[in-house]
Amino acid sequence: MTVLSRRTVTRTVERSARLWEASPLTYITLIFAIVLSAFPLYWMLVIASRTNQDVGSIPPPLVLGQHLFENIGRVFGNQNAHFAKALVNSAIASSVVAISVVFFSSLAGFAFAKLRFRGRNALLLIIVATMMVPVQMGIIPLYMLMVKIHWTGQLQAVIVPFLVTGFGVFMMRQYAEQAIPDELIEAARVDGASTFRIFWSVVFPALRPAAAVLALFQFMQTWNEFMWNFAVLTPDNPTVQYALAQLNGTYYADYSMVFSGTAIATVPLLVVFIVFGRQIIGGIMEGAIKA
Amino acid sequence: MTLDLQTAARPKPAPARPPRGAWRNRLDAKASPYLYISPFYLLFLAFGLFPLGYTFWVSLHHWDILGNNHYTGLRNYQLLLTDPDFWNAVTNTVAMFVIATVPQLLGAMFLANALNRKLRAQTLFRMGVLAPMVTSVAAVGIVFSQLFGRDYGLINWLLHFAGVHNIDWQAHQWSQWTAISTMVDWRWTGYNTLIFLAGMQAIPRDLYEAAAIDGASRRVQFWRITVPSLRPTIIFTSIVSTIGGLQLFTEPLMFNQNLMQGGSLRQGQTVAMYMYESAFQRFQYGYGSAVAWMLFLLIIIIALINYLITRRLAGGRI
Amino acid sequence: MRDPLRRATTIAVAASLVGVLALAGACASDSKKTSTAASTITLSVDDFGSFGYDALYKQYEAAHPNIKIVERNIATLSTYTPQLQQHIAAGAGAGDIVAIEEGIAVKFMAQPDKFVDLNQYGGAALQNNFLPWKWTQGHSADGSKLIGLGTDVGGLAMCYRKDLFAKAGLPTDRAAVGALWPTWDAYLKIGQQFKSKVPGNGFVDGATNLYNTILMQTAGQGQNYTYFDKSNNLVVDTNPAIKTAFDETVKMSQAGLSSKLQSFTDAWATGFKKGQFATIACPAWMLGLIQTDAGDAAAGKWDVASLPGGGGSWGGSFLAVPTQSQHPKEAAALAEFLSNPQGQIAAFKAKNNLPSSPEALSDPAVTGFQNTYFSNAPVGQIYASGATSLKPVYLGSLNQEVRTVVENDLLAIDTGQLTPAAGWTKAIADAKRAAATG
Structure with a gap:
């Protein structure tokens, strides 16, 4: 009896271990997926490193060429493209928005998760509801507003409207809820700390993992913003996506230069991604479970 | 989304009790919460709610670029309902949404299932599938337009081995749908894969073990256990894809060389592009605003349909 | 786990501080710009x-x-x-x-x-x-x-690839080439002849350049207006110049002479680089574009001849x-x-x-100018000779809007998405809508 049942148990354990093993087919599938993911990025570099004469050849070029830096130089050297300015503008807009979103979202998330006040649930519901509203809906009056206050063509027009988002508040609330024990806040209060002091020295440090992920997300999102920027900015003071569109529309005859532009616009994001990839993945997956 | 509201309504343990003492402390405890949440509401009021409401107000007017306007009631909406270009944009948007979303979510689920194994170099694989998401959106449009080139594109070159010759991807509606959906899928499948992966990891493993003992194959396990357990995740991803997918703008614009019409017969024009064209190229602010509201409506309707379908497919209540 | 996160936060904070400072700097320099405008x-x-x-x-x-x-x-x-x-x-x-x-x-x-x-x-x-x-x-x-x-x-002429003409057994000398096509019908015949010898290449780049050229030429020789008459009434369906230009263009396309490329796109530019087509109607301002798009590799391969059907101005x-x-x-x-x-x-x-x-x-620098890129064509003489006698063509205030929709329908015919008859009907309907709502 005992012998038999022990054997069954061993078999079950073996089988369950095997259950989660990756077969060679799994690896092949995943490697194929990664190749598909990476190929357009690689090919972007191929064209960016070639001459224009290579761009239209058959079979299409598949190997890196030697003109990458020369082409990049032409992108930055092109007075009409304003590419350097676009990079600086995007870096400013993306960092300011990221920091501001993190700060205000943490503050509001903390209030929603840990402070008690009248109308809290209703107010939180409103925030969740705003997440459903597409931004594009409002760009016509928003543009009219910008004209009124003379912000068209100015960088702040693509920063100020996005300084805090419903998504950010909601995310920070979810995190604060489970990451900060109430006793911690209570203890600080007994010590006589003001609410802001509690936030700044107790809550915010504890929120840091979520804050970092939110900051990175927001940075990428602002970096990729296009439609509103296209409507409100001007060609001589663009952000990166705008400058790319401009490059694509104007230098259609010079695709090795246009592709160098796409590479320059993508590399900062890729660097952020490679450095913080683990955190970004963690953030997406954690967020997925909570939502 | 429903889940969120439930957590929100859950009664809080241990309320932060205001310490006794000076009026300052009491004020701090009473006012601080409102002060902390106010930035969001103020900004949303100014740059979210006001534009939203004002969009509706403008949509009830004939409103031109110089601000001249007069009230026309629902006339813009009437015109819109009989405007073939609007319906063309709706068809394109919905078609691209469906063509993009269905394979994207299926592919993501499939990949997530593969990633949900014991793997070497796990992080590398995860980052690999996610990498397209961090590409600049305009760059995606530009790179894929070249890949889909008629005479010298890589994809047509590959297809010619299969005996298919020089498809003019910009010329036809179906080909624009395919090309643009490909871009969207390339960019977002990895993201959804990770979301599904997270959902899969939350499924108790003994469910699979029990099924394995009963002799269920991996495929049966996938359809009988994984998919039903992912129901909330599926609903979440399809709603997120709906909101994003129906606002498609940059990719089709880049694919059509910055032409807001999205092709000679508007083969690739989305509703968002039509709104932009109406408002910022033909300067009919009233009409453009009506398009914006119809887009909003469309998003709500599709999200609802989506919700109903996924609920039915996943076989049960949520 | 903790360390990289902290680093992430620090970097993010630092980055945004830099950002804020830069923004402040940018604003400051903006105000400076206006205050010290004189410098x-x-x-x-x-x-x-x-x-x-x-x-x-x-x-x-x-x-x-x-x-x-x-x-x-x-x-x-x-x-x-x-x-x-x-x-x-x-x-x-x-x-x-x-x-x-x-x-x-x-x-x-x-x-x-x-x-x-x-x-x-x-x-x-x-x-x-x-x-x-x-x-x-x-x-x-x-x-x-x-x-x-x-x-x-925008004086008008016809640019052509000498190497492709030679391949088709056609003359390459610009005077002889100009003599080949006194009319647009003659141009079409030469195109068919070309196509039978060099089937792999197009004769015309695409629909729209040709169409606009013929339209402006015909209008210039007739009533001197296009989509709108001089009282700004839409006359797209009654002005014969439009129908003529439209039909001539459609004929070229139906005869398979078009490379079906859309002007000002990367595919068009590549078409120049690869010599995909043999001719393109070229207003004076287009020579610069051709040179840029075709690149150095095509230097000396292009030449400029007179336009079928006489002169004109576009642009x-x-x-x-x-x-x-x-x-x-x-x-x-x-x-x-x-x-x-x-x-x-x-x-x-x-x-x-x-x-x-x-x-x-009349400056010798213009009249005597020869363009080396275009096989030393005396472009000054070719374009400038008729310029002083040009008559202006009236273009209504919504010209651009109407032109765009008509061009789009022509492109659709060219790529086989519309039949010529359906395309014409649609073009008129679209033009009316554009004129009403623009």
């Missing part, structure tokens, strides 16, 4: 296509050390126009100088309060710099304000100064410099934009 003035010039001003900018900046010139170029008119319109209406965002193409001139000249009256800056004295009709077109509707200074006019522009400019005086001076006879000659040398100045048109 350096940046003038921005909005234009499209290729105006050929690079050398002139350098020359002007050298002569005026306090002026810096930034050109903001957009390739296609159909993208350029709405942006300009938006910026003009918004009262912000437009350049200090904006280029206004003839097809959109009526629209903008009808908004005289949005532009500086150049008479305030001595514009009246410039009359002799321009062909009389060009001078008139640069004024507001009532003729009281001088809004735009003419840059170029040509004006320079105007919007009232929103912070530096109207300096901008007016620059516009004057760019559009004076010497400026026009320089632009002609750079990009072959045909001068609208009688003095420049």
Whole structure:
């Protein structure tokens, strides 16, 4: 009896271990997926490193060429493209928005998760509801507003409207809820700390993992913003996506230069991604479970 | 989304009790919460709610670029309902949404299932599938337009081995749908894969073990256990894809060389592009605003349909 | 786990601090710009296509050390126009100088309060710099304000690839080539002959260049208007010039002569590089584009012959100064410099934009100019000879809008998406809608 049942148990354990093993087919599938993911990025570099004469050849070029830096130089050297300015503008807009979103979202998330006040649930519901509203809906009056206050063509027009988002508040609330024990806040209060002091020295440090992920997300999102920027900015003071569109529309005859532009616009994001990839993945997956 | 509201309504343990003492402390405890949440509401009021409401107000007017306007009631909406270009944009948007979303979510689920194994170099694989998401959106449009080139594109070159010759991807509606959906899928499948992966990891493993003992194959396990357990995740991803997918703008614009019409017969024009064209190229602010509201409506309707379908497919209540 | 996160936060905080500081810096420098305007003035010039001003900018900046010139170029008119319109209406965002193409001139000249009256800056004295009709077109509707200074006019010719002609057994000498096609029907026949010998290449680049060329030529020889008559009534379905141009273009396309490329796209540019097509109707301003798009590898392969069916003009522009400019005086001076006879000659040398100045048109630097890229074609003589006798074609205020929709339907016919009959019906319907809602 005992012998038999022990054997069954061993078999079950073996089988369950095997259950989660990756077969060679799994690896092949995943490697194929990664190749598909990476190929357009690689090919972007191929064209960016070639001459224009290579761009239209058959079979299409598949190997890196030697003109990458020369082409990049032409992108930055092109007075009409304003590419350097676009990079600086995007870096400013993306960092300011990221920091501001993190700060205000943490503050509001903390209030929603840990402070008690009248109308809290209703107010939180409103925030969740705003997440459903597409931004594009409002760009016509928003543009009219910008004209009124003379912000068209100015960088702040693509920063100020996005300084805090419903998504950010909601995310920070979810995190604060489970990451900060109430006793911690209570203890600080007994010590006589003001609410802001509690936030700044107790809550915010504890929120840091979520804050970092939110900051990175927001940075990428602002970096990729296009439609509103296209409507409100001007060609001589663009952000990166705008400058790319401009490059694509104007230098259609010079695709090795246009592709160098796409590479320059993508590399900062890729660097952020490679450095913080683990955190970004963690953030997406954690967020997925909570939502 | 429903889940969120439930957590929100859950009664809080241990309320932060205001310490006794000076009026300052009491004020701090009473006012601080409102002060902390106010930035969001103020900004949303100014740059979210006001534009939203004002969009509706403008949509009830004939409103031109110089601000001249007069009230026309629902006339813009009437015109819109009989405007073939609007319906063309709706068809394109919905078609691209469906063509993009269905394979994207299926592919993501499939990949997530593969990633949900014991793997070497796990992080590398995860980052690999996610990498397209961090590409600049305009760059995606530009790179894929070249890949889909008629005479010298890589994809047509590959297809010619299969005996298919020089498809003019910009010329036809179906080909624009395919090309643009490909871009969207390339960019977002990895993201959804990770979301599904997270959902899969939350499924108790003994469910699979029990099924394995009963002799269920991996495929049966996938359809009988994984998919039903992912129901909330599926609903979440399809709603997120709906909101994003129906606002498609940059990719089709880049694919059509910055032409807001999205092709000679508007083969690739989305509703968002039509709104932009109406408002910022033909300067009919009233009409453009009506398009914006119809887009909003469309998003709500599709999200609802989506919700109903996924609920039915996943076989049960949520 | 903790460490990289902390690093992430620190980096993010640092980055945003830098960002905020830079933003503050940018704002500060902005205010500085206006307060110390006297030291350096940046003038921005909005234009499209290729105006050929690079050398002139350098020359002007050298002569005026306090002026810096930034050109903001957009390739296609159909993208350029709405942006300009938006910026003009918004009262912000437009350049200090904006280029206004003839097809959109009526629209903008009808908004005289949005532009500086150049008479305030001595514009009246410039009359002799321009062909009389060009001078008139640069004024507001009532003729009281001088809004735009003419840059170029669009003399017409036919560019062709000598190597492809040789391959097809056709003559390559420009006089002989011109003699091949006295009419558009003759041109079609040559095309068919070409196609039978060189089936792999197109004879024409695509539908729209050909169409616009024939339209402007036919209109110029007839009633002198296109989609709108001179009272601004839409006449798309009754003006024979439109039907003629449309049908001729469709005939070329149906005969399989078109490479089905859309103008001003990367595929079109690649078509030039690869020599995909043998001819292209080329207004003077297009020579510069061909050279840029086809690149050095095609130098000496192109040549210029006369246009089937006689001469004509398509295109040509004006320079105007919007009232929103912070530096109207300096901008007016620059516009004057760019559009004076010497400026026009320089632009002609750079990009072959045909001068609208009688003095420049008869200048030996123009008449004697040979373009090495185009096999030393005497382009000065080819284009300038008929220019003084050109008659202006009236283009209504919604010309650009109507033109775009008609072009789109032609493109759809060219790529086989519409039958010619359906395309014509649709073009008229679309034109009516564009004219009603534009």
